[in-house]
Amino acid sequence: APEGDRGPRHSQKCLQDSSGSMQAPAAGAMSHERAGCPSLRSLTEDCMRLNPSFAGIALRSLLAVDLWASKRLGVCAAEGSAWGGARPLMKVVEVSGHGLPWLLGTAYGLCQSDSAATREVLLNLLFALLLDLVLVAVVKGLVKRRRPTHNKMDMFVTISVDKYSFPSGHATRAALVCRFVLHHLVLAVPLRVLVVLWALIVGISRVMLGRHNVTDVLFGLFLGYALYSVVEYCWLSPLSAPALFALWSS
Numbered sequence: 519a520p521e522g523d524r525g526p527r528h529s530q531k532c533l534q535d536s537s538g539s540m541q542a543p544a545a546g547a548m549s550h551e552r553a554g555c556p557s558l559r560s561l562t563e564d565c566m567r568l569n570p571s572f573a574g575i576a577l578r579s580l581l582a583v584d585l586w587a588s589k590r591l592g593v594c595a596a597e598g599s600a601w602g603g604a605r606p607l608m609k610v611v612e613v614s615g616h617g618l619p620w621l622l623g624t625a626y627g628l629c630q631s632d633s634a635a636t637r638e639v640l641l642n643l644l645f646a647l648l649l650d651l652v653l654v655a656v657v658k659g660l661v662k663r664r665r666p667t668h669n670k671m672d673m674f675v676t677i678s679v680d681k682y683s684f685p686s687g688h689a690t691r692a693a694l695v696c697r698f699v700l701h702h703l704v705l706a707v708p709l710r711v712l713v714v715l716w717a718l719i720v721g722i723s724r725v726m727l728g729r730h731n732v733t734d735v736l737f738g739l740f741l742g743y744a745l746y747s748v749v750e751y752c753w754l755s756p757l758s759a760p761a762l763f764a765l766w767s768s
């Protein structure tokens with residue numbers, strides 16, 4: 519009999535006592551489990567699996583399309599892939615959005631800066647980058663989505679949660695840094711366009727390299743964009759965090 523037929527009939531049989539009348543589920547669950555019948559909870563779970571909600575079906579379909587599209591778009595996933603020749607260039611893009619150069623560069627700039635305004639901006643950039651690292655690590659650790667099977671784990675410096683792929687840390691950082699730079703640096707229009715293009719290319723390169731599924735990158739871009747609003751809201755200044763700024767004025 520198909521799986522769909524067995525669950526409900528089986529459940530009805532298990533909930534009937536010897537006289538054939540229905541028992542209260544809570545009282546019957548234990549003894550039925552002992553008699554080899556599944557518990558009420560597992561039957562309910564079976565039923566939910568057999569009759570998934572509309573949201574469940576939509577989510578599964580989205581994930582199936584995501585996996586299919588990500589595999590097709592992973593054209594630089596290996597040297598032998600369709601666009602394998604572009605892999606070294608994509609890896610340069612990967613390093614440009616990596617946390618380590620951004621953290622070290624910002625910390626170096628902070629130590630070298632001699633103007634209070636520059637220090638304030640760089641300190642907030644450092645805070646934003648650290649917040650981003652922590653947030654991405656927490657979400658990756660909670661969701662635990664594996665990286666695509668076609669990904670080669672040859673990434674530049676990773677931490678333990680980086681074996682997971684949701685969300686893309688590079689995409690969150692790219693969106694965050696992009697918004698930060700556009701708000702705090704006075705740049706000519708062509709440079710502003712370049713900054714936006716860089717963020718988009720970092721995101722796209724994650725899928726092309728086979729590091730991520732499309733949804734990891736889309737959610738990462740959204741998260742980084744939203745995170746910038748948090749950073750603006752918590753903006754550190756000599757007034758709100760005098761102790762922090764005193765470190766540099768002495």
Ligand SMILES: CC(C)=CCC/C(C)=C/COP(=O)(O)O
Binds near residue numbers: 618682
């Ligand atoms: C070691 C430091 C400071 C950061 C790790 C940066 C990293 C490897 C993030 C993973 O990014 P994806 O989630 O996009 O693969």
